[in-house]
Amino acid sequence: MFKILSNHIIAPEIRKIEIYAPEIAKRAKAGQFVVIRVDERGERIPLTLVDWNPNKGSITLVFQEVGVTTKKLGRVKKGKYILDVIGPLGNPTEVKNYGTIVGVGGGVGNACLLPVMREFKRAGNYTVSMIGARTSELLILEDELSEVSDELYIATDDGSRGYKGFVTDLLKRFLERRRPDLVYAVGPTIMMKVVSSITKPYGVKTIVSLNPIMVDGTGMCGACRVIVGGKLRFACIDGPEFDGHQVNFDALMNRLRMYKEEEELALSLLEKSIKR
Amino acid sequence: MVSRRSVPVRKLSLDKRLKTFEEVVLGYTESEALEEAKRCLKCKLEPCSKACPLNIDIAKFVEYIKERRFKKALEVILEKNPFPAITGRVCPQEVLCQRDCTLRKLGDPLAIGKLERFLGDYQIENNIMDLKVPEKVKGKVAIVGSGPAGLMGAVELRKLGYEVTIFEALHEAGGVMVYGIPEFRLPRRVLRFYINYVKKLGVNIVLDSVIGKIFTIEELLRDYDAVLLATGAGTPKFLNIPGEELNGVYSANEFLIRINLMKAYKFPYYDTPIKLGKRIAVVGGGNTAMDVSRIALRLGVEEVIVLYRRTEAEMPARREEVENAKEEGVKFMLLTQPIALIGDENGWVRKVKCIKMKLGKPDASGRRRPIPIPGSEFDVEVDNVVIAIGAEVNKLIQRTTPDLKVDRKGHVIVDEYGRTSIERVYAAGDVVTGAATVIEALAAAKKVAHTIHRDLHGGD
Ligand SMILES: Cc1cc2nc3c(=O)[nH]c(=O)nc-3n(C[C@H](O)[C@H](O)[C@H](O)COP(=O)(O)OP(=O)(O)OC[C@H]3O[C@@H](n4cnc5c(N)ncnc54)[C@H](O)[C@@H]3O)c2cc1C
Ligand SMILES: Cc1cc2nc3c(=O)[nH]c(=O)nc-3n(C[C@H](O)[C@H](O)[C@H](O)COP(=O)(O)OP(=O)(O)OC[C@H]3O[C@@H](n4cnc5c(N)ncnc54)[C@H](O)[C@@H]3O)c2cc1C
Ligand code: FES
Numbered sequence: 001m002f003k004i005l006s007n008h009i010i011a012p013e014i015r016k017i018e019i020y021a022p023e024i025a026k027r028a029k030a031g032q033f034v035v036i037r038v039d040e041r042g043e044r045i046p047l048t049l050v051d052w053n054p055n056k057g058s059i060t061l062v063f064q065e066v067g068v069t070t071k072k073l074g075r076v077k078k079g080k081y082i083l084d085v086i087g088p089l090g091n092p093t094e095v096k097n098y099g100t101i102v103g104v105g106g107g108v109g110n111a112c113l114l115p116v117m118r119e120f121k122r123a124g125n126y127t128v129s130m131i132g133a134r135t136s137e138l139l140i141l142e143d144e145l146s147e148v149s150d151e152l153y154i155a156t157d158d159g160s161r162g163y164k165g166f167v168t169d170l171l172k173r174f175l176e177r178r179r180p181d182l183v184y185a186v187g188p189t190i191m192m193k194v195v196s197s198i199t200k201p202y203g204v205k206t207i208v209s210l211n212p213i214m215v216d217g218t219g220m221c222g223a224c225r226v227i228v229g230g231k232l233r234f235a236c237i238d239g240p241e242f243d244g245h246q247v248n249f250d251a252l253m254n255r256l257r258m259y260k261e262e263e264e265l266a267l268s269l270l271e272k273s274i275k276r
Numbered sequence: 277m278v279s280r281r282s283v284p285v286r287k288l289s290l291d292k293r294l295k296t297f298e299e300v301v302l303g304y305t306e307s308e309a310l311e312e313a314k315r316c317l318k319c320k321l322e323p324c325s326k327a328c329p330l331n332i333d334i335a336k337f338v339e340y341i342k343e344r345r346f347k348k349a350l351e352v353i354l355e356k357n358p359f360p361a362i363t364g365r366v367c368p369q370e371v372l373c374q375r376d377c378t379l380r381k382l383g384d385p386l387a388i389g390k391l392e393r394f395l396g397d398y399q400i401e402n403n404i405m406d407l408k409v410p411e412k413v414k415g416k417v418a419i420v421g422s423g424p425a426g427l428m429g430a431v432e433l434r435k436l437g438y439e440v441t442i443f444e445a446l447h448e449a450g451g452v453m454v455y456g457i458p459e460f461r462l463p464r465r466v467l468r469f470y471i472n473y474v475k476k477l478g479v480n481i482v483l484d485s486v487i488g489k490i491f492t493i494e495e496l497l498r499d500y501d502a503v504l505l506a507t508g509a510g511t512p513k514f515l516n517i518p519g520e521e522l523n524g525v526y527s528a529n530e531f532l533i534r535i536n537l538m539k540a541y542k543f544p545y546y547d548t549p550i551k552l553g554k555r556i557a558v559v560g561g562g563n564t565a566m567d568v569s570r571i572a573l574r575l576g577v578e579e580v581i582v583l584y585r586r587t588e589a590e591m592p593a594r595r596e597e598v599e600n601a602k603e604e605g606v607k608f609m610l611l612t613q614p615i616a617l618i619g620d621e622n623g624w625v626r627k628v629k630c631i632k633m634k635l636g637k638p639d640a641s642g643r644r645r646p647i648p649i650p651g652s653e654f655d656v657e658v659d660n661v662v663i664a665i666g667a668e669v670n671k672l673i674q675r676t677t678p679d680l681k682v683d684r685k686g687h688v689i690v691d692e693y694g695r696t697s698i699e700r701v702y703a704a705g706d707v708v709t710g711a712a713t714v715i716e717a718l719a720a721a722k723k724v725a726h727t728i729h730r731d732l733h734g735g736d
Contacts, residue, residue: 023490023491024490027489027490037447041539041545041546041547042547043538043547043548044447044538044548068547069547083447084447084483084484085484086445086447086484086485086486087486087489087490088489088490089486089489215530215533215534215538215548216445216446216533218445218486218670218672219510219511219670219671219672220445220455220510220511220512220529220533220670221512221527221529221530221533222511222512222514222527222529222530223527223530225514225520225521226521227521232514232516232520232521234511237670237671237672248521251521251623254521254522254523254623255521255523255623257523257623258523258524258551259549259551262543262544262549262551263549265544266543266544266547266549269544
């Protein structure tokens with residue numbers, strides 16, 4: 001049982017939650033994630049470790065309420081418990097001084113970008129963050145990201161903040177003028193695909209943090225398999241970060257659609273039961 | 277005159293079977309057990325005990341059954357094997373204790389497994405637990421993994437006077453017995469009884485703890501006198517053919533975890549889904565392939581076809597489960613090897629491209645090697661494919677424990693006593709042998725528990 005220390009809305013349908021998990025807090029590293037299960041009937045889902053505090057014994061997750069599990073997690077009040085938190089899982093980001101790093105985030109991926117850019121900055125890199133969202137209200141952790149970035153660029157689809165258009169357009173323009181040593185992208189799969197296709201002709205090393213459907217998160221099921229360099233790899237133990245130029249994104253996007261109907265059914269049932 | 281035939285075991289009727297996850301094999305009643313026990317010839321050579329990896333004194337417990345002294349009979353087993361209601365259900369007796377039974381010269385071997393199970397069920401019904409442990413604590417041992425090897429190691433070490441903590445990665449204890457073997461073969465109440473027993477012995481089971489991630493082996497060695505690796509062989513193998521990333525394709529482990537651990541057959545009451553169509557192909561010929569096939573039938577799949585590259589004689593599954601699968605309507609396409617999976621425009625698997633095989637000379641495993649017949653390709657139409665061709669050792673611990681020596685396949689290398697390349701670190705079960713059996717994992721773990729005792733205290 002793991003105690004919820006706080007649970008706040010930070011943007012429409014996006015929440016930040018703090019959980020008491022002292023052993024994980026002691027060992028968490030940027031780029032890693034946890035698997036959580038809310039209750040006895042619950043699904044196991046992966047969420048990125050956004051922050052952790054070894055002194056307080058807490059970990060912080062940021063998630064979008066997209067389906068049954070994230071909605072259930074959103075409803076667990078401060079002081080209550082969830083059944084399982086397993087981690088830290090996945091390989092940590094390889095942090096070293098690359099030179100100039102551009103971090104690209106989209107949607108809730110901006111939260112996942114934060115710990116990674118923080119570590120890159122700490123390792124002496126010149127950090128440029130580009131964050132995008134559909135609209136200004138959905139832009140999260142802007143201040144926190146700004147603190148760990150030497151430059152910060154913002155894009156919104158509707159132009160309500162920063163550049164009007166996709167965050168990937170910002171990257172394209174940047175590359176026309178400057179040559180970073182590393183591009184790091186985390187967010188919607190389509191965004192990571194576009195980022196990788198933009199950087200490829202420039203030969204800029206590109207790391208993406210993949211988000212396939214997972215079950216155990218420990219290499220036991222293969223649900224998270226992705227094709228990288230023509231080979232099957234398990235995102236939970238071989239990743240979640242991979243060379244973006246080697247990833248078959250279309251296969252990943254297809255796999256993410258596998259349970260579309262079931263997810264909708266489960267969500268509508270949950271919403272009915274909440275209303276009742 | 278001894279009967280040539282074993283007392284047949286009662287099974288759940290076919291129509292009931294296909295609608296529920298209730299146990300299929302119902303086990304012997306008291307009178308059936310008595311009648312079967314009477315068939316034992318009490319041979320001097322005891323070929324049964326010799327073939328049992330735990331050397332259970334079979335003739336002795338059978339004798340007690342004959343005398344209706346069931347508690348006594350049970351105690352004979354418990355001396356060697358703390359989990360008879362499990363092994364009585366899942367052991368491949370036909371290649372172990374029953375293999376060399378003298379009665380085979382006349383007809384059926386003695387149904388030793390069924391008799392063991394009878395006593396195991398008697399134990400559970402009467403809540404018989406041997407909870408004697410020495411009072412003085414001799415040391416602390418950490419066990420990684422709560423499958424048969426981990427549980428056996430824990431029982432044995434507790435009885436030798438050690439404080440034991442089991443770390444388990446999943447949110448439930450039991451290893452393959454909880455996430456792999458379905459309830460209709462091993463009811464969860466049986467497993468729960470024994471997990472509860474292990475806890476009552478004073479073993480601390482810590483769930484949700486992935487060793488190598490939350491604690492490294494090095495860290496465990498700081499807090500414990502010894503570490504026993506019992507992490508199994510839990511990473512699924514794929515065929516490495518085109519199309520395995522398609523939707524509708526599952527590894528057997530994913531299929532089984534979704535069903536057994538996450539209860540996807542109760543979706544949407546439980547949150548984890550599974551998505552099956554009308555026709556599914558299961559690739560493989562082991563227990564796992566049989567379990568997946570029989571589960572699929574219970575979930576309403578209309579046609580289940582097992583694709584296996586050799587013949588029935590080479591199938592590694594327990595004989596009894598192959599028979600059960602056939603009775604329930606599982607179809608078999610033998611000497612058939614998939615070479616590609618083909619999807620539709622929505623990225624869902626629709627066809628398995630196969631090639632026919634023939635058997636050549638025996639290979640390293642002693643089984644005849646299958647060889648493809650050129651030009652014999654054909655397609656099988658499907659809505660799902662489940663790949664049940666085995667599992668290998670998870671690389672997770674190895675990655676954070678560079679000093680741990682493993683072989684080419686990732687199996688942890690141990691000496692004949694179960695010691696690994698790192699001092700105070702031991703290993704037993706599938707992590708050493710690769711995917712094997714429950715009883716072999718039990719036997720190995722027991723031996724290693726005594727090695728640990730010897731190394732720490734010079735005990736035997
Ligand atoms: C390593 C990793 C780290 C992740 N970190 C975060 C995070 O920090 N914050 C966060 O909000 N989400 C994160 N995700 C995605 C998150 O796991 C899913 O959003 C979650 O599983 C949805 O569960 P649900 O039951 O609420 O929704 P479901 O009902 O399962 O799905 C609802 C919708 O979400 C989509 N979806 C389902 N699973 C995923 C997935 N794995 N990735 C993307 N979309 C998915 C579905 O296609 C569907 O449209 C991460 C995923 C991975 C693999
Ligand atoms: C579907 C199926 C059916 C089978 N049927 C039979 C049968 O009928 N009869 C038979 O004799 N055998 C059968 N087997 C084989 C048998 O189950 C195994 O040989 C046996 O379970 C091996 O025991 P083990 O303790 O070595 O490993 P496992 O049972 O695999 O247990 C290992 C445990 O360690 C945990 N673990 C792994 N890594 C870590 C880590 N890093 N940190 C913490 N915990 C970890 C795992 O989660 C797991 O719980 C079957 C196997 C399968 C898959
Ligand atoms: S999530 Fe099961 S293997 Fe990666």
